[in-house]
């Protein structure tokens with residue numbers, strides 16, 4: 149018996165050595181990922197088995213089989229009872245229910261993520277509708293505000309303006325070279341919560357968690373980055389719990405040069421096709437960075453393009469539901485920041501497909517910002533990024549009056565002013581259209597321009613409502629409505645997967661329009677009856693896969709796909725690339741060789 153065990157250990161060493169080599173050649177062999185730093189020789193000591201327990205990519209908790217426990221030398225280090233992954237998910241369900249406070253639920257999930265990555269993702273996937281609002285909007289907003297309390301272990305990188313000149317060296321500290329997707333924020337406009345500086349790190353982490361949970365991008369391909377250029381939020385700068393640089397934000401040339409160095413360093417470190425998602429930058433930086441980098445890098449801005457895509461999806465579905473062309477609407481926006489203008493631009497693109505001119509499309513879209521209607525003659529004029537929506541109308545700061553005079557049929561809130569769609573405004577919308585569209589998109593919930601219930605109550609239940617953060621079901625006229633979340637989470641994970649799989653080099657608006665159409669096609673008459681113009685979140689993983697496929701196809705049609713030759717069965721190719729939620733077996737093939745052949749191999753090695 150003893151000799152058998154000895155033999156097993158010997159074979160383990162050679163098997164694992166082989167696997168380590170294999171994992172270098174074939175980085176997708178995720179089961180073997182990060183046991184050993186790539187450059188160091190495998191050292192078969194006691195801690196090697198422990199690494200499987202300590203490393204989140206490898207840990208299975210009590211789901212290590214007896215065979216695996218013996219093989220890895222971890223028998224006795226975990227409780228004897230074996231649990232299946234399904235049983236572990238049930239246990240997590242019970243465990244999370246013990247917390248009433250969403251932030252505590254967030255912390256539970258965050259710690260699960262640190263402990264056992266595959267269980268974390270399979271748990272999220274077990275009930276996306278329930279857990280999305282915890283790992284993501286709205287709870288992630290709260291988590292960012294309290295990030296100093298919740299920070300435990302690195303899940304991404306902090307690159308600061310003091311690292312200027314050394315950004316590439318810093319990125320080399322990230323232990324994985326084959327990263328495919330970065331979500332980066334400078335923390336200046338976190339959701340509708342304003343400047344949270346380095347606390348904004350919760351957002352790239354949350355967004356990338358959705359890359360995996362909703363679209364199956366492998367987690368080790370993802371890197372959250374917070375660019376710390378300072379913070380203009382005084383209360384954070386004096387908060388002992390703050391984790392970032394205690395200085396005012398750098399701006400202007402110094403900021404631009406830093407971002408330029410960062411972009412170049414990303415490509416140098418991770419390759420030309422590294423996907424860079426800009427997230428929660430303040431308006432001017434968001435617009436300028438997108439403009440500057442969209443054609444030469446594989447980059448997009450989620451708040452501009454991702455949000456535009458999902459809102460256009462909702463408008464396509466809503467127009468279909470009420471038998472109207474999109475161009476039969478008049479759109480009025482509250483908020484003319486990056487997101488508002490992004491939505492307006494994509495609306496123009498889709499309306500042009502209905503056969504009307506660009507100018508006619510633009511004429512149907514009115515935007516308001518803090519200085520009032522985007523009227524060409526207003527003091528200070530129309531901001532550059534929105535010039536094409538400037539109107540030759542009298543300047544006005546009265547939004548409610550504009551709802552009367554312009555007779556919009558669709559109201560879009562991207563203002564971060566909670567409650568800005570007053571009962572009076574909503575009642576007027578009910579006069580403007582039989583089925584007015586009310587999209588209160590600001591995040592988190594407290595910033596929404598109105599609640600779902602308000603929208604129904606003030607439009608005699610005739611509105612079609614969408615929000616950026618989730619709302620509880622609405623009760624109206626003896627019925628219950630489950631309104632939809634017009635959040636970019638429907639879009640960016642699938643777009644990311646498609647871009648990564650087809651090795652797309654440049655991300656155009658056409659890809660986001662493609663994604664919008666896929667989402668809209670997935671809205672059923674059942675969804676519409678329930679009151680939502682987005683697919684059920686239960687379907688979101690499948691929708692992401694469809695988006696990825698459509699985006700990849702579009703990439704080939706528009707000559708930006710770098711994966712050549714194109715796979716014969718693109719869908720199957722993408723499916724094969726997807727992160728598997730089930731634990732892999734950690735017993736390598738080699739141990740299953742027939743005894744004789746196995747001995748021969750060992751002898752040859754000596």
Ligand SMILES: O=C([O-])CC(=O)C(=O)O
Nearest residue numbers: 285339428451591635636
């Ligand atoms: O994160 C979200 O829920 C949507 C989004 O990008 C934002 O509000 O900035």
Ligand SMILES: [Mg+2]
Nearest residue numbers: 339427428451
């Ligand atoms: Mg955002």
